Amino acid sequence: MKTLILKTASNYLLPVLLVFSIFILLRGHYLPGGGFVGGLIAAIAFVLHAFANGLENTKHLLRIHPGFLMPVGLALSFVSGLAPVIGLDDPFMTGLWLPQDVPVIGSVGTALFFDIGVYLVVVGVTLTIIFTISESA
Amino acid sequence: MLIAVLLGFLFALFLVFVGKFFKGKLAVISALVPLALFIYFASFIPQISKGEVISQTHNWVPSFGVNLGFTLDGLSLLFSLMITGIGFLVFAYTASYLKGHKYLDRFYAYLSVFMGAMLGLVLSDNIISMFVFWELTSISSFFLIGFNNTSEASRKSALTALGITGFGGFSLLAGALLLGNMSGTYNIAEMLTMREALVDHQYYVLAVIFIFGAAFTKSAQFPFHFWLPGAMKAPTPVSTYLHSATMVKAGIYLLMRFTPVLGDTPTWNTTLTIIGAITMLYSAIHTLFRTDLKGVLAYSTISALGILVFLIGLGGQAAFLAAAVFIIVHALYKATLFLVTGIIDHQAGTRDVTQLAGLKKMMMPVFIAGFLAAISSAGIPPSIGFLGKELTYEASIHSTGIIILIAVAIVLTKILLLYAGFVAGIKPFTGKLPEKFSEVKMPGPLMWVPPILLAVLGILFGVFPALIESSLVKPVVTALGVDASDIHLALWHGFNTVLVLSLITIGVGILLYFILKPSVKLENKIGKLEPISPEAILKRISYYFTVLSRFWTNVFQNGYLRNYVTTVILFLVILVGYIFFGNSRLVIDHNQLSEITAYEMVVSVILVLGVFYTVFTKSRLAAVAAMGVVGLAICLLFVFYSAPDLAMTQFSIDTLTVILFVLVLYRLPKYLTLSDYKMRIRDGILSLAFGGLICVLALQVLAEPQNSEIGDFYAKNAYIEAHGRNVVNVILVDFRGTDTLIEISVLAIAAIGVFGLLKLRLKSSDRAN
Numbered sequence: 001m002k003t004l005i006l007k008t009a010s011n012y013l014l015p016v017l018l019v020f021s022i023f024i025l026l027r028g029h030y031l032p033g034g035g036f037v038g039g040l041i042a043a044i045a046f047v048l049h050a051f052a053n054g055l056e057n058t059k060h061l062l063r064i065h066p067g068f069l070m071p072v073g074l075a076l077s078f079v080s081g082l083a084p085v086i087g088l089d090d091p092f093m094t095g096l097w098l099p100q101d102v103p104v105i106g107s108v109g110t111a112l113f114f115d116i117g118v119y120l121v122v123v124g125v126t127l128t129i130i131f132t133i134s135e136s137a
Numbered sequence: 138m139l140i141a142v143l144l145g146f147l148f149a150l151f152l153v154f155v156g157k158f159f160k161g162k163l164a165v166i167s168a169l170v171p172l173a174l175f176i177y178f179a180s181f182i183p184q185i186s187k188g189e190v191i192s193q194t195h196n197w198v199p200s201f202g203v204n205l206g207f208t209l210d211g212l213s214l215l216f217s218l219m220i221t222g223i224g225f226l227v228f229a230y231t232a233s234y235l236k237g238h239k240y241l242d243r244f245y246a247y248l249s250v251f252m253g254a255m256l257g258l259v260l261s262d263n264i265i266s267m268f269v270f271w272e273l274t275s276i277s278s279f280f281l282i283g284f285n286n287t288s289e290a291s292r293k294s295a296l297t298a299l300g301i302t303g304f305g306g307f308s309l310l311a312g313a314l315l316l317g318n319m320s321g322t323y324n325i326a327e328m329l330t331m332r333e334a335l336v337d338h339q340y341y342v343l344a345v346i347f348i349f350g351a352a353f354t355k356s357a358q359f360p361f362h363f364w365l366p367g368a369m370k371a372p373t374p375v376s377t378y379l380h381s382a383t384m385v386k387a388g389i390y391l392l393m394r395f396t397p398v399l400g401d402t403p404t405w406n407t408t409l410t411i412i413g414a415i416t417m418l419y420s421a422i423h424t425l426f427r428t429d430l431k432g433v434l435a436y437s438t439i440s441a442l443g444i445l446v447f448l449i450g451l452g453g454q455a456a457f458l459a460a461a462v463f464i465i466v467h468a469l470y471k472a473t474l475f476l477v478t479g480i481i482d483h484q485a486g487t488r489d490v491t492q493l494a495g496l497k498k499m500m501m502p503v504f505i506a507g508f509l510a511a512i513s514s515a516g517i518p519p520s521i522g523f524l525g526k527e528l529t530y531e532a533s534i535h536s537t538g539i540i541i542l543i544a545v546a547i548v549l550t551k552i553l554l555l556y557a558g559f560v561a562g563i564k565p566f567t568g569k570l571p572e573k574f575s576e577v578k579m580p581g582p583l584m585w586v587p588p589i590l591l592a593v594l595g596i597l598f599g600v601f602p603a604l605i606e607s608s609l610v611k612p613v614v615t616a617l618g619v620d621a622s623d624i625h626l627a628l629w630h631g632f633n634t635v636l637v638l639s640l641i642t643i644g645v646g647i648l649l650y651f652i653l654k655p656s657v658k659l660e661n662k663i664g665k666l667e668p669i670s671p672e673a674i675l676k677r678i679s680y681y682f683t684v685l686s687r688f689w690t691n692v693f694q695n696g697y698l699r700n701y702v703t704t705v706i707l708f709l710v711i712l713v714g715y716i717f718f719g720n721s722r723l724v725i726d727h728n729q730l731s732e733i734t735a736y737e738m739v740v741s742v743i744l745v746l747g748v749f750y751t752v753f754t755k756s757r758l759a760a761v762a763a764m765g766v767v768g769l770a771i772c773l774l775f776v777f778y779s780a781p782d783l784a785m786t787q788f789s790i791d792t793l794t795v796i797l798f799v800l801v802l803y804r805l806p807k808y809l810t811l812s813d814y815k816m817r818i819r820d821g822i823l824s825l826a827f828g829g830l831i832c833v834l835a836l837q838v839l840a841e842p843q844n845s846e847i848g849d850f851y852a853k854n855a856y857i858e859a860h861g862r863n864v865v866n867v868i869l870v871d872f873r874g875t876d877t878l879i880e881i882s883v884l885a886i887a888a889i890g891v892f893g894l895l896k897l898r899l900k901s902s903d904r905a906n
Contacts, residue, residue, distance in 0.1 A: 024785075028863060029866060034869060036786060073881065091198065092196075092875070107860045114877075124885070125884045
């Protein structure tokens, strides 16, 4: 599928979709969205890029193997759950929140970092599966 | 204390990143970690000896009553000091023993994970967290035994050890859950207050069996003892640390910890005495037939563990005192002997005791260490071993029951242990030096200082028993629930039966050492009994278990996706259908159903058409596209019924699924008709049954009176407790966050599975070419 239109469009679509996925991730706390959907959208953005420009180019763009996002995301989620245990001696997964809202992002707390972890894992998992299958197919 | 326990794990994590700097000369620095912990725990001695108990609790899963609580009493203090003290020496020793090894950093990481797990195990005041640490010791031990992973024997021994101790782990979990159910708490200190109720409980015996199952496998009691000699394939520092001084004593620790809770009943005492007696005698006899130094030491370790189990079984102040002292005695001399053996192996290149002789000339300090340890192991005054032996005899003689038999068994064991100690600690150094060992050199101080330190401590504590009396021994006895105020340790007990027995032991033992020489002939003789040994029997059982599971796997995991799906759905239809039609009548409340709108009709028609097209089309790609249509139609339905979150996710998932399908199908051969009519009809009936069942189920759920309590709770508390207005997302990331954490872990595992399967297949085809 080497069409010039798709190729050109995908170059602009990739950053737009990524920003959109982060937007979905962040708005999840108040409105429909969240880390899972956000991660899927980000993955779709990269897959689209791979369709238009070839897998090698997308991989080059990513620089790291998407599989690395999985442990990073898992660790982030786990640590955000563990933070209250270590910091305040609260039970595992107690939500901690900053007293003041941060502009643009909204209220910032452990749940947000947990969701970012979910986002990273989903991107990592989806891209690892799709890249691996398309490489060996 | 949380930091103290976690330090081992943190250090291991740290090594992952900077490990390469620790491989060279800096390796010895890592010994500072256990040293710091040793000093930390030693600073508690004054408090503990006054009878204080220090505890700290961190919330973990309070809703299940599981907390991360640590308690430091006499018993845990003794073990913590052993773990960190011997740990320090072993860490330092390893720097020289495995100098320049390619994976030295890994080795240190495993060792420090083990140390952290072991500390957590002896400090936990909660039986569930104790179980977690218990399993971590088994796992780190697995990696350490199999450290030489290029050798098949190492890998096999590691698996055997993991299998046996893992089985014990299950047993501990079962015991923990049962005890938690019986007492209503997982906290050991709280269980202590309801001893009467627990002992009279109808499941008491079952709980004891589970606890025994854990302790006997970990502490290598008969008939589970055989993993320990196998574990000697590990590098010697590991054998010293895990398989003589610390990990194998975890079972002993467990028994001691639960003695005040479950002990002092006929079931408890009789079983422990019998198993302990069998183990100590059985493996002490085995030491006579070994020519490998580490084999001798392994069996004498098992025997010592048997003595400890036996003493715990006897019960009472005298026996607990003997056990407490003997733990110290054994840790000191056995670790020394292992370290000495490691030096011999490292410098002379063999551990065959029939060849080794006369090494005294080159390594005098090592000989001194070996000699002192052998003396302590033999129980010759003025070593602390003498004290330990006297106390053991004292406890055995004063116990009720078949006195003569018990006394004979323990004396016999001690005689054989004396022999084992002399073979390991003295024999390699005396006699005429064979020609081939004339080039053997003295090792560096990092290797010979640790054993000498330990050996000298063994003598020092013997001469001045007051050093350990109130600081270590008394608090241990107190922790076992016995009054310890009138205990007084002294070398000289007066002229009595015990002294006579001691003299007999020493005399006969030394005689035995001079008469009997270890030889290959003897080793072969015992080899003939191998087929009826517990090891062979358990191996046969595990063989048949493998055969059975292979058969089972081949029946159900036959490699055809269609068969899996058929099995799963068939099972579900039968099970759900049975429950459903057996218990309730189908009632459809028409008033509950809303009117069908025009756009719903349109979407439904598209959906049905998509389904039919998927089933009947002759092109794979078209089928996939049609499935995509079905998925998107469902998305629309979600939108109609105000579930935008679901719709969004479903939409993304559908897009990706279609992409995945296309990627896979692109390379498949042309469309083939693989199934005949009969199969299609069968599958069709099954799908219709399944679809129908789900449909009826959904209708039935609607007819049930609605319970909106849960929904209301989430809706009400989402913003108050979790700062979020999107209830679905709040449930995912906050209320049920642990579920999500596990789900993303599963996702990651699936991705690794896909990656591994496809990449591995590529590699093997590469090799075939």
